[in-house]
Amino acid sequence: MHRLEGALRSYAWGSRTAIAELRGLPVPTAHPEAELWLGAHPADPARVVTDEGERSLLDLVRSEPERQLGRRSVDTFGERLPFLLKLLAAEEPLSLQAHPSADQAREGFARENELGIALGSSIRNYKDDSHKPELVVALSRFDALAGFRDPKRTVELLDAIAVPELQPYAGLIAGQPDSDGLRALFTTWITLPQPVLSALMPRVLDGCVDYLSGSKDGEFVAEIRTALELSEVYPGDAGVLAALLLNRVTLEPGQGLYLAAGNLHAYLHGMAVEIMANSDNVLRGGLTPKHVDVPELLRVLDFDSVDIPVLEAEELPGSAEFMYVSPAPEFCLTRIDLSSNGRAEHRFRTEGPHILLCTAGSVHLRCGSQSLDVEQGSAVWIAAEDPEVSVTATSERAQLFSARVGAPIA
Ligand SMILES: [Zn+2]
Structure with a gap:
């Protein structure tokens, strides 16, 4: 178990207050803060804080994949963390976008490699060979456009x-x-x-x-x-x-939205926790100064109209944990609600890698001989090999999000 320092990404659409306020830092910030990446994406890995100093989570996972990720994750997804957790704050709308399916991503990545388009090039669509299903859960009221509305x-x-x-x-x-x-x-x-x-x-x-x-x-x-x-x-x-063709969705805090491959969407405003397969494959159709590739977007878009279901978390019986059920094998996201006059403690065993993100209040974590005090806005990495973890609220209310590899629910 290690404290995890996220990688802060500044994009023009970000907020100068939301993420910093959650982390208890001074506002307004010098630059708009759009996303805090909590994961091991090669483009911007988070850093674990160890007794010997800080270290990239990507290096840690690569140096001892089985101890960090566990056998099942390595067998299924290889020697890399299969998911990326983010804190996201949209002051202004993000681009109109969709993500490829697994087959489209493999094909597109190989095609752009063959064409000799450098990985870092601004016109590169496929940064990796993975699909990017994503699930967003609102921390504040969160507005989005998602999926084509019934054409009638x-x-x-x-x-x-x-x-x-x-x-x-x-x-x-x-x-x-x-x-x-x-x-x-x-x-x-x-x-x-x-x-x-x-x-x-x-x-x-x-x-x-x-x-x-x-x-x-x-x-x-x-x-x-x-x-x-x-x-x-x-x-x-x-x-x-x-x-004008898309469903307009407003999520209340705690509600989620799952976006499958080919779903055209744009986040408009609000703060959220987001989890996705560990990929950066985005095809944009507009509403952005970034690279737009309309023909490629048209190849991956799903034009079936959908009524995007707002996802409510399901309470796991006898616990303080609520699960956002989604079909993505790479990730599973749950929310843990603790309160001093209700359930003040939550225990779990890891079978694979976990990232905990505290989004309200504060908690005390115990894991074997280790212990950590974690405040709102802070995150923790728990390795597959770590023993049972106990989380105890140290404020009247505390809320955490727990990210792990998607698993068949036992
Ligand atoms: Zn997206």
């Missing part, structure tokens, strides 16, 4: 914007309200010639403003307000139109 509803939304110039486009899905119609409309919008886009966008935005001034409690207020907000951050970006 989208026709109603486009009709509500009531702009004649939109009608030919609405006709593409009105006449074919299925995945083929969505593919046709999305592809048309995301590849509109600049003069056409420049003429269309202001008309659509005027229609959005009219809708909001006309019907403050209309059924599409949240969707249309989001389109206007996106157009302020990314003026003239075709991703604003594409956003």
